[in-house]
Amino acid sequence: MTIFQDYPRLRWLIAIVWTAFMTLVLVQSSGQPVVGPPAPPGPPTPERELLLTSGHIISFAILNLIWVWALSPTMSFQRRLVMALVIAFTLGLVTELAQNYVPDRSASIEDLLVNWITTIVTLWWIRRKQGQQPAPA
Numbered sequence: 001m002t003i004f005q006d007y008p009r010l011r012w013l014i015a016i017v018w019t020a021f022m023t024l025v026l027v028q029s030s031g032q033p034v035v036g037p038p039a040p041p042g043p044p045t046p047e048r049e050l051l052l053t054s055g056h057i058i059s060f061a062i063l064n065l066i067w068v069w070a071l072s073p074t075m076s077f078q079r080r081l082v083m084a085l086v087i088a089f090t091l092g093l094v095t096e097l098a099q100n101y102v103p104d105r106s107a108s109i110e111d112l113l114v115n116w117i118t119t120i121v122t123l124w125w126i127r128r129k130q131g132q133q134p135a136p137a
Contacts, residue, residue, distance in 0.1 A: 008073035015070035019091060022059050026095040031104045053114055060118040064088055068126055077130055081123050088119040 004011055021035070030039035040048045067084040075083065092115030099105040 005073075011070035011073065015066045018063060018066050019087070022063060022091065023095060025055075025059070026091075027098045027102060027105075029102055029104055053111075056111055056114045057118045060088055060092070060115050061122045063091070064119055064122040065126070068123070081127060085119060085123055089116060092116055092119070 025033075025035055028034050031041075032038065040051065042048065064084045067087055068080045071080040071083055092112055096107040096109075096112045096115075100107050
């Protein structure tokens with residue numbers, strides 16, 4: 001047994017901490033962040049947009065992986081996928097809307113779409129990988 005099998009609530013704690021961290025990073029000021037370096041200044045160049053978009057992709061993929069894993073001791077596989085989808089879609093929408101209230105930020109439909117597409121692709125990949133697992137004996 002591992003510590004994660006013995007203490008399933010530890011999985012939830014990890015998922016909640018990651019979700020809170022993502023919320024902070026996604027809603028904080030771009031010019032004076034609490035966590036991490038400031039966003040690259042200036043007009044949106046392809047390089048700047050690629051950097052910022054890759055951050056959304058990586059963090060939402062991790063978010064979905066962690067929530068599917070965290071919920072595994074308590075839910076069926078299909079229900080975990082649905083819960084991860086609801087959590088990620090809600091977080092993406094709420095953080096984009098909250099950015100309207102941060103002085104140097106604004107909501108972006110493009111960021112929201114990246115978050116949601118990343119969620120769908122990640123959960124599709126998880127579902128596909130699960131289908132390749134041998135059935136338990």
